Amino acid sequence: MAQTVRSTQDYRALDVAHHVHPFTDQKALAGKGVRIITRAEGAYVWDSDGNKILDGMAGLWCVNVGYGRKELVDAATQQLQTLPYYNSFFQTSTPSQIELGKVLAEVTPPGLKHFFYTNSGSEANDTVIRLARHYWRVKGKPTKRTFIARNLGYHGSTLAAVSLGGMSHMHALDGQLLPEFAHIAHPHYYTQGAGLSLEEYGLKAARLLEEKILELGADNVAAFIGEPVQGAGGVYEPPPGYWAEIQRICRKYDVLVVADEVICGFGRTGQWFGSQTYGIDPDLMPMAKGLSSGYLPIAGVAIHDRIWKEINEGGALAHGYTYSGHPASCAVAIANIQLMRSEGLVERVREEIAPYFRKCLQELAASHPIVGEIRGVGLIAAIQLVKDKQSREIFTTQDDAANFCRDVAANNGLIMRAVYQSMVLSPPLIITKAQVDELTEKARKALDETAKKFGLQKL
Numbered sequence: 137m138a139q140t141v142r143s144t145q146d147y148r149a150l151d152v153a154h155h156v157h158p159f160t161d162q163k164a165l166a167g168k169g170v171r172i173i174t175r176a177e178g179a180y181v182w183d184s185d186g187n188k189i190l191d192g193m194a195g196l197w198c199v200n201v202g203y204g205r206k207e208l209v210d211a212a213t214q215q216l217q218t219l220p221y222y223n224s225f226f227q228t229s230t231p232s233q234i235e236l237g238k239v240l241a242e243v244t245p246p247g248l249k250h251f252f253y254t255n256s257g258s259e260a261n262d263t264v265i266r267l268a269r270h271y272w273r274v275k276g277k278p279t280k281r282t283f284i285a286r287n288l289g290y291h292g293s294t295l296a297a298v299s300l301g302g303m304s305h306m307h308a309l310d311g312q313l314l315p316e317f318a319h320i321a322h323p324h325y326y327t328q329g330a331g332l333s334l335e336e337y338g339l340k341a342a343r344l345l346e347e348k349i350l351e352l353g354a355d356n357v358a359a360f361i362g363e364p365v366q367g368a369g370g371v372y373e374p375p376p377g378y379w380a381e382i383q384r385i386c387r388k389y390d391v392l393v394v395a396d397e398v399i400c401g402f403g404r405t406g407q408w409f410g411s412q413t414y415g416i417d418p419d420l421m422p423m424a425k426g427l428s429s430g431y432l433p434i435a436g437v438a439i440h441d442r443i444w445k446e447i448n449e450g451g452a453l454a455h456g457y458t459y460s461g462h463p464a465s466c467a468v469a470i471a472n473i474q475l476m477r478s479e480g481l482v483e484r485v486r487e488e489i490a491p492y493f494r495k496c497l498q499e500l501a502a503s504h505p506i507v508g509e510i511r512g513v514g515l516i517a518a519i520q521l522v523k524d525k526q527s528r529e530i531f532t533t534q535d536d537a538a539n540f541c542r543d544v545a546a547n548n549g550l551i552m553r554a555v556y557q558s559m560v561l562s563p564p565l566i567i568t569k570a571q572v573d574e575l576t577e578k579a580r581k582a583l584d585e586t587a588k589k590f591g592l593q594k595l
């Protein structure tokens with residue numbers, strides 16, 4: 137049965153009347169109206185007015201294999217026809233749940249061979265918190281409960297995941313964090329590294345973790361969690377030596393290492409996982425987004441052999457979701473991973489398209505008056521907007537250059553995301569060189585308009 141097709145105006149009126157949007161000032165939006173996305177193919181989406189827009193964000197960092205992939209649609213259809221749903225709570229399992237575990241174990245880093253399925257990255261991180269505390273209890277160290285995370289870290293939006301995250305505007309919604317969560321500064325050489333080499337800065341930034349562990353007492357600390365590259369906070373890649381030092385500190389004080397791979401996983405950084413790009417050996421590894429390329433919701437936590445033994449000794453795991461390992465989502469995830477393998481998408485990112493993408497963005501930065509630096513790795517990037525390249529003065533929240541730039545870009549056929557005063561990009565892994573050229577040109581135009589608006593046209 138075909139869905140009713142309405143005019144943009146009707147869609148907008150109904151949207152205002154009934155739809156509560158995540159992360160949106162709806163009162164401000166009501167006057168302007170949402171953009172209605174109606175279809176998509178490859179690296180492009182179309183809106184209800186027929187505008188074709190290059191999706192520089194792969195949906196929300198997730199459509200890694202691009203839109204319109206028949207293999208994924210077929211996998212879901214077949215599974216829904218055969219067995220649309222069954223649970224895995226009561227001594228039962230389904231073939232697609234079992235098969236996904238086998239396929240995942242082939243691509244995850246060594247030792248991460250046990251998988252718990254959830255529906256979202258937030259639920260994966262709630263699961264991480266429960267697993268880590270359970271692990272320490274079984275090990276006879278029940279006081280090890282506190283999680284240390286980073287400012288501007290993003291780990292999701294459930295009550296526990298938001299406490300893990302380091303977003304003050306999200307904390308403000310509840311008024312306060314849950315107890316037993318602590319944060320350290322995120323690394324950002326461009327604004328914090330003055331007078332230090334990159335390597336010196338990397339060690340300095342990592343040692344904040346040691347200070348925090350000593351302050352809290354190692355007997356109270358369960359785990360450190362970080363995204364290999366911080367994503368939603370504004371794309372901060374770790375300085376050289378940072379993760380090695382973080383890991384050394386964690387092992388020294390008996391603190392679990394959690395790599396939140398929700399964005400970095402499944403090829404984004406040019407390896408299957410960001411942990412491989414940065415030599416991280418995590419005990420727990422939440423993943424989501426690229427796992428199914430967003431075609432259906434599925435996420436999970438990979439558990440390392442070395443901590444699985446204790447968890448497995450601890451009796452029944454009193455934790456789970458009705459849709460843990462939903463058969464159709466598992467089938468899509470399997471098809472997604474198989475497609476990534478058969479098309480060599482991870483190698484393509486690493487060897488071909490990411491180097492080109494980064495070269496184009498670096499050229500843009502060098503020639504543009506309001507671009508301070510390009511951050512990121514692989515196919516994830518941030519373009520830092522600055523008022524002054526020499527002094528590295530960043531636009532203020534009042535200026536709000538980034539939201540202006542985002543709107544100009546969207547009206548000109550490119551989706552970028554505005555995060556604080558940076559423009560963030562995370563295109564589908566199938567983006568072609570010609571599309572990277574298109575992206576760069578459209579980004580340049582939006583930056584030109586932004587420079588003009590803020591009176592900063594000269595280098």
Ligand SMILES: *Cc1c(COP(=O)(O)O)cnc(C)c1O
Binds near residue numbers: 397435
């Ligand atoms: C998006 C994201 C999450 C949350 O995932 P949801 O599916 O939105 O709940 C967690 N961690 C990271 C690193 C993310 O980018």
